[in-house]
Amino acid sequence: MSARRKVLVLVVSVLVLACVGGVAVWRADARAARKDQVQAGGPEVRPGPVSLAAGGPPRIVFRSMAWGPHRDELTSVPASAPNGPRAASGVKCLRFAAGGGTGICLQAERGPVNDTYRAVVLDSALHETRHVDLAGIPTRARVSPSGRMVAWTVFVGGDSYAGTNFSTRTSILDTRTGVLQPTLEDYTVTRDGKRLRAADVNFWGVTFADDTHFYATLATGGHTYLIHGDTATRTAVTLRTNVECPSLSPDGTRIAFKKRVPGLSPDAPWRLYVLDLSTLKDHPLAEPRNVDDQPTWTDNATLSYSLPGNYGSDLYTVPANGTGTPHLLTPSALSPTWLGGSHQG
Template sequence: MTTRNRLLILVAAVAVLACVAGAAVWHASDRAARKNTEQAGGPPVVQGAVSLAPAGPRLMVFRNMAWGPHRDELATVPAASPGATRTASGVRCLRFHAAAGTGICLQSVHGTVQDTYRAVVLDSHLNETRHYPLNGIPTRARVAPSGHLAAWTVFVGGDSYAGTDFSTRTSILDLRTGRLDASLEDFTILKDGHRYRAADVNFWGVTFADDGHFYATLATGGKTYLIRGDIAARTVTTLRPNVECPSLSPDGTRLVFKKRVPDLSPDAPWRLYALDLATMRETPLAETRSVDDQAVWTDDRTVAYSLPGDFGADLYTVPADGTGTPRTLTPAALAPAYIG
């Protein structure tokens, strides 16, 4: 055998070995990727169009928390089939809510030095119509049933409601006029029938009654209060103590809220309650775990809320009248809104 032939055989052998090694590496990496996906679990997600227009079958739109390329994107499923394959929009939000074809999306903006945050108003096709800088970490968002008003809350100092060492700022935006009330702290507080001022005032968790009125939480003096706000008069009036993150029912008759219960852990102090606004009678809900969320009404009888899970957060539901038992709505999801 000539030297040339030996070289040709050697080159061919090296090429074959390289192909075999490459195939082995590809197979191993593909198997590892499949294994990681299987271990991660979670619902299937596909890219597609997401609409906030209230037309056709009822939908649930939410922040997708499943690991993968669509994490943190707004996604949708049929409200009647929350376990169905999710359609992801490509629009990322930390907090979200929508009503009547209008959405509010609280986003992080990645910078070279540090991240910043902004509130983005979305139309029914998830196109940005305007945005506003935020001076803190997004925590709550709401749109009025009419779609004419939006509200949001951020942590200016601290990052948890569990303790007392935090500061919030809550804003209300009129989408018809463009007027932004940057802080509810500028409103006049009527507490126990008298004007009230204090340096430690904080507001959070707006829920709209109509285009002129809302409910929210006021914190001051180490206590929290349910307030009713009048946007035109720029006043808030205390109604009841120990109410946080209220959420008004679609018929406007009840609030579901989180309440601090004595003797529970200071890190997990809340239980869900319902409040009849006509009688001011409280009813504890069947969920006995601590819920640090602003619940969303799925209909006039049921509320949805998040609890920590393997993906960061899972959604659960429970009847709003104190009966029944909690059940999983869908895993790996946060900040739902019902459309249609």
Template sequence: MTLRNRILVLVAAVAALAVVAVASVLHASARAERRNETQPGGPKITAGRITLTAPGTMVFRNMAWGPHRDELTTVTAATPSGPRTASGLKCLRFYASSGTGVCLQAVHGTVTDTYRALILDAHLKETARYDVPGIPSRARVSPTGHFAAWTAFVGGDSYAGTNFSTRAAIVNTRTGKLIPTLESFRILKDGHAYRSADVNFWGVTFAADDRTFYATLATKGSTYLVRGDLRTRTVTTLHTNVECPSLSPDGTRIAYKKRVKGLPKDAPWHLYVLDLRTMRETSLAEPRSVDDQAVWRDDHTIVYAMPGDYGADLYSVPADGSGRARRISGAAVSPAFLR
């Protein structure tokens, strides 16, 4: 057999093995669909009713293959890896507070997909919907449930590089008044009014006063934590190198991802917590790069998503820099802890 023929045989064998592997995965998924089950090895999931006013529960997007893939699902917060109840409502990103939810969805078209934000009541019934101008990436609801926010990529699809553009919107869930972009707000940077064509905002997080919010502002290759005021429509820079902030339940600290020198360009972040009174940073005990807007399980624990076998898994780490990171739930992303 010539060398050329040997190579052709080898290529054909590799291709055949790849086809078998793909067929096996598709068969397992199809069998799970027919049986109304998740793929073997996945979490136990049953259909049921979900409410956003049940304290002590975690609501999230289920990532396990099967009939409930991408649906909003709930578990008890005390046992996040336990059996799940699936709602039937599919979301790409989700958040909820005080009986109000925001669900960012894809609308699949014949040529291209479009996106929308649904405002949900406590029983997951849609109360309003808004067009989203690009791929959804972040979602938040204020502690009172009176405001919701979302971020979308309108150019690019990753925060790792610099060649992207985002659009952050805030809506009053009571009146329906929409602020389609935070770029309309007045910027105070280092105590002075600031304007630039390259300004981007993302990762809104709300305080409990229905007025104050925090977000990331990017301009001229740098990122800043900004404090926003919904009444005066201004944002003020507070701290540098802050992305995807998340305000603690007690309103005193911000969890965020920070770019660290020496890390790979496609995975440049480390998790930190910032004390808003002292501006002291605390590095958290998660050694891997985290690309997520973390959530606070309580005043002491941070929860975030990392890549997993089904797309994403949830991990937790202490907010004071102690301890270690641990996986709390597989095949899950975009959690909200109901209080």
């Protein structure tokens, strides 16, 4: 074979290998793109705009639990198509809530030895406006309807509400003034007309009525109480017992909550109930399973809540009046907020 022919064969071989390599790379990119959009038979998730603005079409913003590159990111879907393609924001949260164009995102910062946590205040475009270091594992978050006040709860000891060996810390931040109330344990609490003084108090699960008034859970002496608090005077009063993780209805007349029901397993003791604030009487909802979540009102007639799922958590809905049956809203999702309408809780 002549030298010229050898060179020609070499050039052709190089070109063929380059072509094969290019096809392989293209196919790998295509597979990655498909994986980026569709998660192993789960919901379609792809990068897209996510807004917390109060206006616009009705939509749901939540933490996506679907496996893939967008797991734990805030994603958005139309409220009319909860199982539709998800727009992923790139912002990761463990717990999330929004209202009035403000969001609160409780995040984990992974370290080589220990994880740390922080509460990040977001504007309507998901830009950070402030953050606060947290003393423990995030568990609950809420925003007042105007967006001015944000609250969060963390576990500073233990990691479950089911037992008695846990400690929580609940904080409220005024995003307008920057004033942080680091713990509700500094509040003056009245029970049965007398000031409550106890070393074992825990607070969790704030739900705002407005920028001054809120409801939450207080635990002491082996009992839980629904409290009505005032951020201006830093006072609270107990209303009734056996109310955990309250959520105020958009019309401000009812509280959805999880209630410990006698006779159930200590590891799964809760059922969903709704309390009428005018009478302090409650009724059970048509969800027979244990619910360890702070429910969210989708509107004045329906509640949303999470249950364990294949990827960590699925969202369900159930009528607030006790009728009907539970309905799977969307799989692989947690911490939803309904936007584009009048929602709170």
